[in-house]
Amino acid sequence: MKNTLLRSWTGPLTERLVRAPGEHGLGQVPAALKPDTVVPSVCGFCSTGCSLSVHLKDGEAVNLSANPGYPVNLGMACPKGWEALAPLAAPDRATTPLLRKDDSTLAPVDWDTAMRHFVDRFKTIQREHGPDALAWLGTGQIPTEELAFLGALAKFGMGIRHGDGNTRQCMATAVTAYKQSFGFDAPPYTYADFEESDVLVFVGSNLCIAHPILWQRVLRNKRSPEIVVIDPRTTETAMAATSHFAIRPKSDLSFFYALAHQILRDGSIDREFLARSTTGFDEFAAFLAPHTPARAAEASGIPEERIIELARLIGSGKRVSFWWTMGVNQSYEGTRVAQALINLALMTGNIGKPGTGANSITGQCNAMGSRLFSNTTGLLGGRDFTNPAHRAEVARILELPADTIPDENSLGYDQIIDGIEAGRIKGLWIVATNSAHSWIQQNRCNGLLDKLDCLVVQDMYASTETAQAADIVLPAAGWGEKDGTFINSERRIGRIRKVRRAPGQALADFHIFQLLARYWGCADRFARWESPEAVFHILRELSAGQPCDISGIEGYDHLDTAGGIQWPYANSKFRISNSESPPPPNSTTPQLPDSTTERRLFADGRFHHADGRARFLFDEPRPLPEAPCADFPFTLLTGRGTSAQWHTQTRTAKSDVLRKLYPQNIYVEINLTDAVALGIRANDPVTIRSRRGELTAAAHLCHTVQPGQIFIPMHYRETNRLTHSSFDPHSRQPNYKACAVQVLPAARYRTHSAG
């Protein structure tokens, strides 16, 4: 349409929104952001591992869209993925190293000064207080190559004995459960299992908002599946399910034992599989005798008939898959709960076949990389520090003197915190995690950070709660500003790319480690660690012969052309058996690269224990570490708030779009009945108090939390003031999900400020 005197159909404002064919496999895109080319890069938020097509103009990212050619996300992304570039441009990026001055402010310094201070202070601590006085806390948010470099540099170069990661807060339980049950930390599934299952059982998983792109796979299931959600809250996923079991918080272990009890009683067990592939079932069967559905009904609040009905569904011989997330992992008895699900899968033969499995859905984008290669509580490549053969193997591959490899395991995250409290740990190096917000029982943790002689924080932002407490801040490049690989929940290795220039003097963590190696004086040990891809090849060697063998992956280009590759992907060239447990004779574990896009484990019924058999592990359910009582009558549940929020929000809070998609201020979900009894109206400020701290939040009244329970999202910094330091004894994972609190209407009616 042409402009007339009275009507402007077009003009400069109209042109701002013109769209044009994007080419390069894209549909229409904003004309002003039309790319020269696009490159795929795996998203850096959660473990789904979606591939994003980054739109480049003059070599730099100007926009992105979801990659349609990738087997994980099939052209979809959640809002965090769509907004992945926004946090890179935040004004509070750390752009120079910072050093705490005598007046206790953080002042910019150059890299040389920062590195000298870091090395000098850490070496002084080591000299004065011994090798156990230093520790680091890592992350599941940086590429595997960087995680391995961090772990190797710290332990083999700097002589730091203790390191752990924020993965302790999310995945440790699944790791331990798998290791104990299967003999290796091996999530057995592939995402196609969502589509091929007849019965999907989700436990403590709000997949719809925590992993929305995986929910897509559930909806693609053409088998009209039963979708069972077991969660105290009526979540988005519970609403979308075909049945929801709103069990009482932490009655899960009793509940699953009752299901096993009933399945055993009905005789719907896979005896042939049990005999061939497992050990310990008879003991488990004996243990189950008292764990009747009636008893579980009492514990869980679910009627006995419904429990029996669910047991019959699981025992029906259909393809049943079990999926769990933080509702299981973040528990004081999470390992046994996860194993209760593994046991259900094993006893019904629901493993190694399409649409089955006991499947842990991971949290962070590279939690899986961290599990295998972070060199923290396990030696590189899923090995054990206490095993001399493992140490020798790693020393040989890395060309290191054998005695540089510690012969004992690191302290866990909680033990490092305890060590600081006891004054044993004096120097702490935190990389890409925000402990001051996320660690359980925050008031205690934050008080302890001040006790350190030296706290070094390496992060994209100088504004995190943790960076603000640091003595030295090292500015890091973020996702999109560096190269490397992530491993997703289904064991798929995918590539991330440098598509933006880091601000100021920020450096990729990889480069920071190179620099530190030089300043520490151990660069010669890391001569081969010259680029992320060079390290990837070292990791291939380290993996050879291990269950997580990736020696068949030729390099980064291979990952690109294959659309990511799941481990194991072995190359016979490396298969000089130096592993303690050689592959069982009848193993169908691929000897040669199997290029199938989606692969699951244990199709042959052989597990990674020396005898090839999976174990049944179980324990009596224990009471809540802090049960509700007369003074603290409510149970506090925590969890994800929305799909637009990521953990402590250091990145998601930097996007205007994402900020619109979640409540800016802390709120608490309270059951309407409780609210009426307490005289709380909608939006009233409510004080929530535990034995450890208190917070004030706006009341959101609903039926989706049960009476006697309240829910607060974990993303708000106040939430962990309330949580209770209790841990799973096997995995040392914190029990974030249930503690006892009081709920009090705050005195004043909430007033909105003008504006």
Place this chain on the structure above:
Amino acid sequence: MTVFPPETDETPIDRLLRRQQTLDTPVARFSKEQAELEAPRFRELIPLTAPAPGRQYAFEVDLDKCTGCKACVAACHSLNGLDEEETWRDVGLLHGGTAREPYLQTVTTACHHCTDPACLNGCPVNAYEKDPATGIVSHLDDQCIGCQYCVLKCPYEVPKYSKSLGIVRKCDMCHGRLAEGEAPACVQACPNEAIRITTVDTAEEAARHRNSASGGSTFLPGTVDPGYTVPTTRYTGRPVPADARAADADTPRPEHAHWPLVLMLVLTQGSVGVLAAALAMVDPLPALALSAGLCLVGLKASLFHLGKPFKAWRAFLGLTHSWLSREIIVFGAYFPLLLGALLLASPPAAWIPFAPPGFVFPATMGAALAAGLAGVFCSAMIYHDTRRPFWKLHRSAAKFFGTAWILGAAGALVVAPSLPAALLLIAGTLAKLACEARHFHPDALGPDKPAVGSTRVILCCLLRVHANRLLLGAAGGILLPLLFLAGAVPAAVAAVLAFGLCLSAETTERYLYLRAVVPFKMPGGIAS
């Protein structure tokens, strides 16, 4: 390549910083590979052909598949190149049900491309266009004057005003994509295929929404009667329980103050009131001067409300459908008439070569007053036409004409202090305060009273402002005229103070009027 080659002058740190700043993405290879892919166009989610006559495109949302991922919002933002803080889609939350059967439902929402779009009907410059072939309601960004009346008119919060651009923008259903057989951004981006484009029969939609036999809502609970604009979006899936409520339904949230509008309304109404008072005066000149002064400032203030004031001359285009257009035209006539009256009332000067006939002055005065009263009525209709309960005609007109009365009487007191002026001021103030007090009468607070939301906003968020309004009104409109009558203070001082206080009181009242209104909207998320 080694990391620290000893032979170069470059320090290791400089070398790493340089490497960090180098982008070496393999452009050529990926261009080739990606070009071989055909873009996914999601054709199965859009109609195969353009709508037949009598039909139009519409969004269809399967609520069973909308599970709260909100990818549609972010994808719309990125694929349409919106400004950093701008979003055209939103996702709200409905909740309800019972303790035994809780209900929770996320609701994705964008423009409903109504068959009778309120935005289009309200626009004074015809910056909206409903495409006759597709029914898509699009916005002409270069035609927009940034008056934001569409923002008030749309009951679904669709048009979004950009302060930096000075215009509103909105969802155009990606019409350019549809024209090429490609799905809109939100449709492409929904992992669950919850959003699709269908065609609907416009007459059927109007009948369905306007003649609903059941009397129940034919749209989502808590939204405006869909008969108002006839939205075309269809929400399918499990029926939404009638008692479901938006997560933000109980959150009192004051609206924007729109200060230029506050001043424009109060001052133009004051001007008309003073003009009316001038009619009764022996020497109308000072009153006319005051009236003209108030009007001038008021109209000037209104320009500050516009993002693109230089395009406002086209405001007559909407005369047939927009009360804003009518208001602009009527006040556009009022001001010259008022100036004419002022000139005619002035002592003959050298520049008037002859004395006009005697009927000209009263005719001009009369015409000006008629225009002024029509203008105030148009102002009231602008707000009434949004259908917001707090702005219904009886409330708006009472307030607007009340302001004219009060400021007319107070103005009269200033220019020609008199007993009737003082009594009229007291009477007007009492009447207006009584009117406003009715919001707080227990009867008005019942759940079925439509303006109860506004009362709640005042009670919980604007109570101090409301108290100020009462104090200023009582002081300026009652106490000072009484003091004047009693002769307790010098007449001039009392009059000027009364006028100043009344002006402040009316301005405060108007601020409350704009801030305490509760707009219609789609369900929002948990309030923050």
